[in-house]
Amino acid sequence: MRIIVDAFGGDNAPLEIIKGCAQAVKGLDIDITLTGREKEIRKVVQENGISLERMEICDAPDVITMEDSAGDIVKTKQNSSMGVGLRLLAEGKGDAFVSGGNSGALVVGATLLVKRIKGVRRIAFAPVMPKREGGFMLIDSGANVDCKPEMLQQFGIMGSIYMEKVMGIQNPRVALANVGVEDHKGGELQHAAFSLLKNSGLNFIGNIEARDIPNDAADVVVADGFTGNIILKMFEGVVILITDTLKEIFTRRPLNKLAASIILKDVKAMKKKFDYNEYGGAPLMGCSKPVFKTHGSAKARTVYNAIRLTKSYVEGNVVNEIASSIVQYNASEQKT
Numbered sequence: 001m002r003i004i005v006d007a008f009g010g011d012n013a014p015l016e017i018i019k020g021c022a023q024a025v026k027g028l029d030i031d032i033t034l035t036g037r038e039k040e041i042r043k044v045v046q047e048n049g050i051s052l053e054r055m056e057i058c059d060a061p062d063v064i065t066m067e068d069s070a071g072d073i074v075k076t077k078q079n080s081s082m083g084v085g086l087r088l089l090a091e092g093k094g095d096a097f098v099s100g101g102n103s104g105a106l107v108v109g110a111t112l113l114v115k116r117i118k119g120v121r122r123i124a125f126a127p128v129m130p131k132r133e134g135g136f137m138l139i140d141s142g143a144n145v146d147c148k149p150e151m152l153q154q155f156g157i158m159g160s161i162y163m164e165k166v167m168g169i170q171n172p173r174v175a176l177a178n179v180g181v182e183d184h185k186g187g188e189l190q191h192a193a194f195s196l197l198k199n200s201g202l203n204f205i206g207n208i209e210a211r212d213i214p215n216d217a218a219d220v221v222v223a224d225g226f227t228g229n230i231i232l233k234m235f236e237g238v239v240i241l242i243t244d245t246l247k248e249i250f251t252r253r254p255l256n257k258l259a260a261s262i263i264l265k266d267v268k269a270m271k272k273k274f275d276y277n278e279y280g281g282a283p284l285m286g287c288s289k290p291v292f293k294t295h296g297s298a299k300a301r302t303v304y305n306a307i308r309l310t311k312s313y314v315e316g317n318v319v320n321e322i323a324s325s326i327v328q329y330n331a332s333e334q335k336t
Contacts, residue, residue, distance in 0.1 A: 001314060003307055004094035007036035008063045008081040009101030011297050015044050017100070020303025025054045027304065028311055033094055035060045036081040060084040063101075066296070070104030074112050082106060086113045089289050096290035096310045100281070100298045107143045110284050110291045117319065119326045120286035122151050125225070125293060126159060127282035128167070129235060130273050132216040137163055139222060141282060142229035149192035152176070152222050156197050156204070158285045159220035161325045166316040167219075175208035175218035177227055182207065189224065197222065201329075210234075239274040280306030283313055286322070290314050 005021050007014040014036055021032045031054045034041060038059040045052055062080040064073060073083050082101045086109045089097040097114075099106055103125070111123055124140035139159040144151065156174045163172040176194055178186045183194065185207055197204045208218055210231055223231065246267065250260035260267070280302050281294035290313050294306040 001096075001311060002031040002033060002094045003310055003314075004033045004035060004058075004085045004088050004097045005303075005307070006081045006085050006097070006099035006101055007034040007041055007057075008060075009099035010294065011100075012299055013100070014041055015048065016299045017303055018044060018050055019048070019300035020298070020307065021055060022050050022052075023300060023304045024307040028308060030307070030311060031055070032307075033058055033085075033088065035085040035088070036063075037061060058084055058088060064105045066102055068102060068105060070102065070108045073102075073105040073109040077105075082109060083113075086110060086291070089291070090114045095314050096292065098292045098294060098303075098306055098310055100294035100296050100303070100306075103142055103293060103296075106291070106293055107284065110287045114291060115288045116286050117288050117323045117326060119330055120158070120322075121154055122147075123284045123286040124151075124155050124158070125228075125282040126155075126162065126285040127232065128163075129232075131214050134169075134216070134219075135167070136213065136218060137220045138213075138228050138232060139220065139285060140225040140228050141223070141232045142225045143284065144225040146226075147189065147224035149189060149196050152189070152193035152224065153196040153200055155285075156200060156202055156220060156222045157326065157329055158322055159222065160202050161322050162285065162318060163219050165321040165325075166312070166318055169219050171203045172219035173217075174202045174204045174220040174222060175206060176204075177210065177213075177221055177223035177231065178207035179209070180207060181209060193222070243271050243274075280304075280309055283309075283318070288319060288323075290319060 007017050033056045035058045038057045041057055060081040062077050064077050064080045064082045082099050085097050088094050090113050107123055122144050125143045126137050126139035127141055128135045128137050137159045139155045160172045160174055163169045178190050213221055250256050284291040292310040295302055
């Protein structure tokens, strides 16, 4: 398997990206193509004693910054590390693409260069995040700020397919993120989406409030990208706050340190379960080839985990599963 990685996508590029890739080559038995400024990549590699074993470099002179317009990926920044990587994927020169760069540009590039699965209205960010038991998918978590009801319905379909085919959850529970659980809650978008999801044939359990999401209330949480991104970032922030507070408590006094030593294993397990670095980022659901978005602040460990999940995404044949299921779903809808 060859995974293409944007070496200049993210706040800590290229060093942390390259370090994460080097770890992935050794730990995951894959080949990697790095896209970006070759001279700078080789300089960083030499200065930090990193091996380029099983890694190729595809020179890309430009970089898409967070300040660039999303459309620049196909206009003025076609030769950016992200643009070159997406084209390599589209041309079949890799099995997947990973980037921690400009989210808007990645969505536009994936849509216009790699293309959507036939029948899919919009590509969506869809991280699988931890809950009390197992994980849940949050779709969309930022790719589409403005959504139509039909898009939310399709998010539910794609999320349900992924959780069943890849995560092994039979008849996944699908819920709509809202300000209350009652059927009439929310604005026009939520009202229309609720009706579509209710009649979609999915295991739709209704609306869900944000406070119930971590408590194993649903397997797929559907949201417009604006709402989903707020849920995602709040989730990450609360986890960081809790882990930092626990650390402060356990190191405050000698007796606390003794107590911490007794439950240290359990605390570490809890921290690992809810650490966003463990799930790395999110696949772009609905793209015709595997594209994965890592956190902009990703460091080596996060990059490694993102590549690990990308490898599983490829091995799980998720794209084809979604494509075939969308065709079947549309056919059944036409019959009814």
